[in-house]
Amino acid sequence: EVQLVESGGGLVQPGRSLRLSCAASGFTFDDYAMHWVRQAPGKGLEWVSGISWNSGSIGYADSVKGRFTISRDNAKNSLYLQMNSLRAEDTALYYCAKDGDRGSWGSSWFDPWGQGTLVTVSS
Amino acid sequence: EIVLTQSPGTLSLSPGERATLSCRASQSVSSSYLAWYQQKPGQAPRLLIYGASSRATGIPDRFSGSGSGTDFTLTISRLEPEDFAVYYCQQYGSSPQTFGGGTKVEIK
Numbered sequence: 001e002v003q004l005v006e007s008g009g010g011l012v013q014p015g016r017s018l019r020l021s022c023a024a025s026g027f028t029f030d031d032y033a034m035h036w037v038r039q040a041p042g043k044g045l046e047w048v049s050g051i052s053w054n055s056g057s058i059g060y061a062d063s064v065k066g067r068f069t070i071s072r073d074n075a076k077n078s079l080y081l082q083m084n085s086l087r088a089e090d091t092a093l094y095y096c097a098k099d100g101d102r103g104s105w106g107s108s109w110f111d112p113w114g115q116g117t118l119v120t121v122s123s
Numbered sequence: 124e125i126v127l128t129q130s131p132g133t134l135s136l137s138p139g140e141r142a143t144l145s146c147r148a149s150q151s152v153s154s155s156y157l158a159w160y161q162q163k164p165g166q167a168p169r170l171l172i173y174g175a176s177s178r179a180t181g182i183p184d185r186f187s188g189s190g191s192g193t194d195f196t197l198t199i200s201r202l203e204p205e206d207f208a209v210y211y212c213q214q215y216g217s218s219p220q221t222f223g224g225g226t227k228v229e230i231k
């Protein structure tokens with residue numbers, strides 16, 4: 001069974017940093033691109049960032065470009081999101097999601113999703 | 124970026140009725156790279172449809188997707204009690220991937 005388990009969320013002050021992790025199991029991790037998607041409280045879904053299977057291709061939403069950094073460690077079956085200069089508007093549940101299509105980049109649906117880790121940015 | 128507009132915002136229906144959800148794109152979605160997700164309260168989104176009309180593994184055949192270009196539809200032929208949820212469309216043919224604002228299907 002494919003499992004994605006996020007961790008690292010919490011309450012952080014504006015301007016500070018946080019690092020999210022996603023532990024993957026049940027599939028060949030280095031065959032798939034991976035993504036972070038967030039959902040502000042009571043709001044819709046927003047793609048944040050994605051990384052190809054070999055880290056050769058990376059993308060960011062304009063809202064986080066220059067502040068967030070995505071990375072992965074295929075030896076540890078793990079995905080990361082380093083979030084710097086956090087703002088109140090970054091408050092959201094952050095989901096880790098697997099690309100639906102093996103070997104693709106930027107042209108696949110997301111399946112499955114983890115349960116999310118909550119990031120709250122507030123003083 | 125491609126903006127996806129979902130309508131209606133809320134759909135009030137009874138179990139057994141047919142639900143028709145719309146997703147309209149601001150530009151043509153290449154190769155029908157359009158997916159639909161279901162989200163229940165406190166849960167992560169679940170993939171229902173990809174490629175505009177292909178059902179994901181384990182999804183009942185009462186869910187169907189159609190459309191191309193800029194107009195896409197998710198149809199639930201007969202609503203079951205577990206189908207009342209929020210539904211999102213997503214385009215993944217153009218960077219950045221974008222989601223619609225969601226349609227809530229509620230019990231009438």
